[in-house]
Amino acid sequence: NFNVIELSKRAGISRPQLYRRTHDLFGRSPNHLIKEMRLKEAVKLIHKKYGNISEIAYEVGYNNPSYFAKCFQSRFGILPSWYYMENLRSA
Numbered sequence: 001n002f003n004v005i006e007l008s009k010r011a012g013i014s015r016p017q018l019y020r021r022t023h024d025l026f027g028r029s030p031n032h033l034i035k036e037m038r039l040k041e042a043v044k045l046i047h048k049k050y051g052n053i054s055e056i057a058y059e060v061g062y063n064n065p066s067y068f069a070k071c072f073q074s075r076f077g078i079l080p081s082w083y084y085m086e087n088l089r090s091a
Contacts, residue, residue, distance in 0.1 A: 001061065002034065002061060003034065004018065004030045004031055004034065005073070007030055007034065008030075013086075015030075018030050035071060037069060038060040038061050038062065038073070039072060039075050039076070041059075041060045042056050042057070042059075042060045042068070042072065043076075043083075044082065045059060045088060046080065046083060046084050046087055050058070053065060053068075053069070053080045053081050053084060056068075056080070057069075057080075068080065079086075
């Protein structure tokens with residue numbers, strides 16, 4: 001359940017200050033950075049054949065596999081299930 005509040009606590013700064021710093025450094029919001037980290041971790045789990053897409057979605061912090069699929073497709077241009085199948089074929 002890692003979120004912006006948790007990130008700001010761990011960084012020892014307020015949420016507005018965290019937003020300003022991440023936006024200045026990366027040009028992105030903290031939410032966007034967390035989402036990006038989750039999606040990259042999902043790709044790693046797919047390559048490791050961790051489990052099915054729903055299990056991977058829950059493992060990386062998404063509560064809704066459909067929303068995970070939407071975010072994954074938006075980021076990588078392919079549904080996670082198709083990516084999973086392509087990964088199986090190339091192995």
